[in-house]
Amino acid sequence: MTVIQVVFFLVAAFTTAAAFLVVLAKNIVHCAIALVFTFFGVAALYVLLDAEFLAAVQVLLYVGGITILLLFAIMLTSRISARGVRVMNEQVGMSAVVVFAIFALLAIASLKGFALVGSPPPASYATASLGRLLLTTYVLPFEAVSILLLAAMVGAIILARREREKD
Amino acid sequence: MLLSYLPILILVLLAAGFALATLFLSSALGPRRPSKDKLSTYECGIDPVGSARERFSVKFYLVAMLFIIFDIEIVFLYPWAVILNSLGLFGLVEMFFFLGILLIGLLYVWKKGGLEWTT
Numbered sequence: 624m625t626v627i628q629v630v631f632f633l634v635a636a637f638t639t640a641a642a643f644l645v646v647l648a649k650n651i652v653h654c655a656i657a658l659v660f661t662f663f664g665v666a667a668l669y670v671l672l673d674a675e676f677l678a679a680v681q682v683l684l685y686v687g688g689i690t691i692l693l694l695f696a697i698m699l700t701s702r703i704s705a706r707g708v709r710v711m712n713e714q715v716g717m718s719a720v721v722v723f724a725i726f727a728l729l730a731i732a733s734l735k736g737f738a739l740v741g742s743p744p745p746a747s748y749a750t751a752s753l754g755r756l757l758l759t760t761y762v763l764p765f766e767a768v769s770i771l772l773l774a775a776m777v778g779a780i781i782l783a784r785r786e787r788e789k790d
Numbered sequence: 791m792l793l794s795y796l797p798i799l800i801l802v803l804l805a806a807g808f809a810l811a812t813l814f815l816s817s818a819l820g821p822r823r824p825s826k827d828k829l830s831t832y833e834c835g836i837d838p839v840g841s842a843r844e845r846f847s848v849k850f851y852l853v854a855m856l857f858i859i860f861d862i863e864i865v866f867l868y869p870w871a872v873i874l875n876s877l878g879l880f881g882l883v884e885m886f887f888f889l890g891i892l893l894i895g896l897l898y899v900w901k902k903g904g905l906e907w908t909t
Binding site: 627630670671676679680683684687688689691692695696698699700750751753754755757758762765766768769770772773775776777779780783784 | 792795845846848849850851852854855856857858859861862863864865866868869870872873876877880881884885887888889891892894895896898899902904
């Protein structure tokens, strides 16, 4: 086993353990904190896959942004953090079957369907070529993104305003 | 390539190790003489006011949403900054157009009082 493989299995174990904590923790704030570690583990996996830009996005948006949003959403929901969350219900057996079936399907698909085709491009080059595509070939979608973000801002204001009127 | 991430790994391990060691040492070595005042919630030294479990204002959520929107903007700035030199004026104008549209959004939020904390 090479060093990379050892690192991969350590990171994968860490990520899976954190993900288990997300679904099994009784306190919903603990779930959100565990999600930070899951996202961070996924970012480490991206680094191992030479996807440096994705790793940066993962840390910037998911670790830094989405979890903050989740924590605020928990705090906004009245009295949810004081109450314990019901982790299991009567459908646990059924969902276990579904989960293992999907896992088997994905395992078979990735073992049979994918093969390595040469070494990946260096990461710095990957980010540069991504930027080049974004600003030349796909410049219209790129500018459309700013319109989308503008719409998101307007939507956020309108939602917050309605909520404030209710208070 | 991956070797350049070694300092980050060392930093993460050091930070986690420091936090765990501090927690462990203080629980193993620290004396414990609890009193009513010591066990009460620490709120900057004054007596706690109200419940900690009350519903937070929606203003926090608005700020978080705006934060994510501008976070996404930064994600697009990153690959642009890497290749800015080779793009020349064209890339600069494109990005200013992008930022300009988001600036309109910021002005809208500002105008609607989304940045004001007291209403």
